[in-house]
Amino acid sequence: MKPKDELGRRGEMLAADYLEDRGIRVIDSNWRCPRGEIDIVAVDGSDLVVIEVKTRRSRNFGDPLEAVTRAKLARLKTLAVMWAHEHGRGLGALRIDVLGIIDDGRSEPxxxxxxxVY
Structure with missing residues (x-):
């Protein structure tokens, strides 16, 4: 696995732990279809939450949150509808969250x- 891919996987694991620690229940991860990928699908109370995770080693090239564009958010909304349909779930209240993680591998992320956010 490439170092970038390893960093991304580690970031998604950190994100899942972070969410679970806050009472947000992760129900799916790395869901793919021909139109894209959802990093994490979770439930927070009655909300279905689609979460984009961006992980960087540092802020040298900007904050990871800056990498999430309006186009990406719109695509996540479409993907959320597709995920819900495929899994036989009503959308109810849909929320899209973004987690930005800085993890240099030496200190606490x-x-x-x-x-x-959308």
Whole structure:
């Protein structure tokens, strides 16, 4: 596995632990279809939450949250509808969150969680 892929996988594991510690139940991860991928699908109360995770080693090339564009958020909304349909779940309240993680591998990861960005 490439170092970038390893960093991404580690970031998604950190994100899942972070969410679970806050009472947000992860129900799926790395769901793929021809139109894209959802990093994490979770449930927070009655909300279905689709979560994009961006992990970087440092902020040298910008904050990881800056890498999530409006186009990406719109695609995540479409993917959320597709995921819900495939899994026989009603959408009810849908929320899209973004987690930005800085993990240099030496110190405690820095996690920023933006709720309801779209």
């Amino acid at each position: 820095d996690i920023a969680h933006l709720k309801g």
